Amino acid sequence: MEEQLKIVLFEDNPEVSSNIQEILEMNDFKVFLLEADVNLKEEISLINPDLIISDIMMPKKSGFQILEELRSYKEFFDIPFIFLTAKTTYDDLRKGMNFGADDYIYKPFSSDDLVHSIKLRLEKANHIKQKIDEFSNNIAIHVPHEMRTPLVSLLGYSSLILDDYKSLSDEDVISFTERINFSAKRLHRTIEKFIQYSNLVLLELDKDDRNKFLFGNSTVEISEVIKSCVEKINHLYKREDDLKIRLETFNSKLSELSLSTILFELIDNAFKFSKQGDKVIIEGKPEDNKYKIEIFNNGKGISDQNLKKLEELTKHGIQKYNRFEHGFGLAIVSKVTNYLGEPMTLESEKDSFTKVTLRIP
Incomplete structure (x- = not known):
């Protein structure tokens, strides 16, 4: 038998409180009536409710308080919270939303409206929890592999210095310290990418925040963003x-942040997976009201097996290509381009070349 979902109700009118309790219990919710003060x-720690409902205007303490x-x-930050109100001004509405209210139910309301609103908020809360749990599980598996190489270097070379410092030459100490520094920077970059990817995944849960990240208030000239990324790399x-x-010029409706996020990772990979003397070619031109970007390098390339894994990545995200050498960079690009509905395409031949194609609106 499934455990009943628990709802806390703050309502100073005994008749209204009793009616709500009856409606909710008929729909298999367990209801706890609490005084505002x-x-x-x-009390909330003891009950651990799945949702809270509160009247706004109460003598002992307001719903806002x-x-x-x-x-x-x-x-308690993530517990869904619904206000009951007879009349709400725009200022009251904004005040409640700014404090973190999830919904308003206006009196008088039908039992169907009440139950529908509650179920909707519970489903949304459950969806968010599942997404976060899913992401946490995937990352728990993936991150150790991504961090293993720099961590091994950090531990290995620092242990050598600690254990053998008396017998090491100055040149050895300098060499080992340089390698420690390099590995620490690599680990730092991996952690930064992990955080960046985490934030991108959470944008799935909020369309407004996602659109703020993707689109700017004005157009951006793409070739200038590419040149800026190239300069850093x-x-x-x-x-x-x-x-x-x-590069030809093109004004994009995307934000400079979302564009530079994509382009920096792809251009960085083109250099990372090729060696000194290998050509890296970046071409961009308008095509069919979009901007087509091709980033090519004649470096180490990608095997057919790993190319298939990357194709899974472009469709499903990081969980589908666990323990793959290209790390979080392509996962970040894939997440952004999938939000745009314009997935990147990959062509590669091992020990020969890799080409990534983007179409930017």
């Missing part, structure tokens, strides 16, 4: 002679 932290206090406790790899750029 209870010890909120103690209850919500504000509730959201001040980290452990040239500083890292010192391979200006290997790079060829052929």
Whole structure:
């Protein structure tokens, strides 16, 4: 038998409170009636409700005060909260939403409206929890592999210095320290990409935040964004002679942040997976009201097996290509381009070349 979902109700009118309790219990919810002036932290911790409903205007404490206090406790921050109200001005509505209210139900309401709103908020909360749990599980498997190489170097070379410092030459210490520094920077970049990918995954849950990230208030000239990314990457790899750029201009509706997120990762990979002397070619031109970008390198290429894994990545995200050498960079690009509905395409031949094609709106 499934455990009943628990709902806390703050309502100072006994008749309204009793009616709501009856409606909810008929729909198999377990209801807890609380006074507005209870010890909120103690009672909510004890009950651990799945959702809270509160009237706004109450003599002992307003619904706004209850919500504000509730959201001040980290452990209660994600509990869905619904206001009951007879009349709400725009300012009241914004005030409640700013404190973190999930919905308003206007009195008088039907039992169907009440139950529908509650079920909708519970389904949304459950969806968010599942997404976060799914992402956490995938990352728990994937991250150790991504971090293993730099961590091994950090531990290995630092242990050598600690264990054998008396017998090491100055040159050895400098060499080992340089390798420790390099590995620490690599680990730092991996962690930054992990955080970036985490934030991108969470954008699935909020369309408004997702659109703010993807689209700007004004158009952006893409070739200038590409040149800016190239300048940063040239500083890292010192391979200006290997790079060829052929770019036409185009004004995109995407934000500079989302564009640079995609382009930096792809151009960085083109250098990372090729060696000094291998050509990296970046071409961009308008095509069918979009901007077609091709990033080519004649470096190590990708095997057919790993290319198939990358195709899964472009469709499904990082969980489908666990323990693959290209790391979070392509996962980040894939997540952004899939949000745009314009997945990247990959062509590659092992020990020969890799070409990535994007179409930017």
